[in-house]
Amino acid sequence: MSNRFDRRQVLAGAINAGAVLLSSSMLARPALSQGIGPDVGINKTSIKIGLSGGITGPIAFASRQFSGYMQKQFERINAVGGVNGRRIELTILDDGGKGDVALQNAQRLLQQQQVFAMTTIGTATTAGILDFLTKQNVPLLFPGAYNTELISPVRANTFALYQPYEGQIGALTKWAYGKMGPGSAVIVRANPPSFDLSAKSSAAAVQAAGGTVAATLNTTYNQPEWTSIVIRIKEANPDYIIVLTTASDMGRLWQELTQQSAQPKKAMLGISPLADQAFLDTAGGNVPDDKIFAALPATVVQTAPEAKEARDLMPNEKMGIFGLEGAASASVIAEALRRLGDNVTRGKLIELLSDKFEPYRLPYMDTAKSAPNHLLVQSVGVSTIKGGAFVPATNEFVL
């Protein structure tokens, strides 16, 4: 038997291999280029929007509310003819609160579902897909996420409605110290890096107001036990506790603080999840009046009369703050698409929202309009708890 290579066989093999490589790259290219085409996810009768959110996992309540009320708002809009005759179709994928799954969902929504634009719910997971969506030049519209990275640095394709946690907690801390006086603070933060800037912002605000930061305590999402955290808080005996974590974790912290007689002397301050129903559900019936203050970006308190329009979307559900935000995001998305008329492309949408979106106001949301940092509503209010329900703590914006 000869071991010599047959030159013709080698050449034939090389040609075959090259043909396979070339055809597979040609097949692959449309799948990639479809992600950036001008008319992806839109036709004469529908516009597709994709959402990735932690429907299960540590932020399940918030995600279910945000996506649920967004879905219902789109259904309400579709019931009266949609946007310029087009139905808005929302596809929701669960990422379980995990960044790698969120990225897979984004890829799936763009490449398989071929959505026109994306939104998300979840601060930690949204951080994981920002770069991907920016590279694909896919509009990311008003997510239920509060990352500073959404607006700094400004990304051409990304638009926010809700002041990031960094801005929320800085403004709230300054307001609270102005109202209740200086004192020491303990900062309790979940360990994802998305809370780093918020922790720094709140510490800076405490110091600027003449207070001291007694300790910064790290926790995990769904912290298994809070006794050890409360032991440290009790040791510090602070005037304020500043919380940067999920609503249910905040509720369990408050529960443990109550059981250990370790409530702060003046107040507990928190980012917007503190204004959510999930906090009250897990805190139990131990929340005294005027002790809890939560930042409230963009919208009114969910129990306000003006929010009835959103509450009516799901009358049998108890709407939390994230439900209201879901309805608000949906409304602004629909309004932006409506203003584009018939000629809707990703490029035109991005152009409109970047500097041509004229003031738009919902009954339950402050005025939204184009801004250089792509944050369409800059304001932050404050909510508190009275009689077991959320009410505005002040009629003015603190930011």
Next chain:
Amino acid sequence: MLAATVVGGISLGFLYGLVALTLILLVRTTGVLNFAAADVGMFCAFIAFIAITQFQMPVVAAIALTAVFAALLGALTYGSIILIRPADPLMLSLRTLSILIIVRALAYKFWGANSPYRFPRIVPDGGILVLGVNMNYTQLTVIALALVMALAVSWLTGATRIGLMLRAVSSDRETAADLGVAVIRVDLVAWCMATLVAGVVGILVAQLTFLSPDMMSPVLLAGFAAAQLADMQSMRTALIAGVALGIIQSLSSVYLNQPEWSQVLSFAVLAGGLLLRGQLRRRVVAT
């Protein structure tokens, strides 16, 4: 602060010890390492939660119902894992992984969307000062119930006829069968008992922390560590090891301020304990 930290770790530690106890009970009688031990307890806790919140059952009745459910679940698990197709203990242990996956998937399916939940309080809020440290009634109840359960299992296995049969089967299955012990019935009792204890642990964990499909992951890990430190033999040692682990985790959480290290610590304590035990044994053999 140190005293409060130690006290805080004791209540969770007792729960780790109880999980270790269920693992040892099954390993000693059937040779099976039950990876689903803790998550079955989670499922039972959800049954109790539904009974109390949706069917408005009194707490005592709900727990009694859950106990019956747990025993039946143990029997079902035994039948589906072991009786259906006998195999060597390693294969049977691997089969329990499928139970873990099924139980967790069902829990996520039924209850995952709105988790975590606040389990209804079995005891009132508040507490008492014990040696200058504030212990809430929940922690005291967990410790008391854990001790009662451990004593009950110890009495059952050590001072009753069924316990005698359990010990006979764990010592030598074939000889026990030859001598007329109903091995299958004994195995069934062991599985039912282990699942019952797991159900109680699930409810107690939900009381101390929260109720969620993934609430038992750290508990299972620590339970395994405690069981290994007890050589999968001594239930008393497992209980003590569990408490020690709970205290170590609490100390690390308070003084190191890195909560994600607590699970790493379980492994570190396990590895250190096994190494130390190996060295001590070698010294004993040498002398």
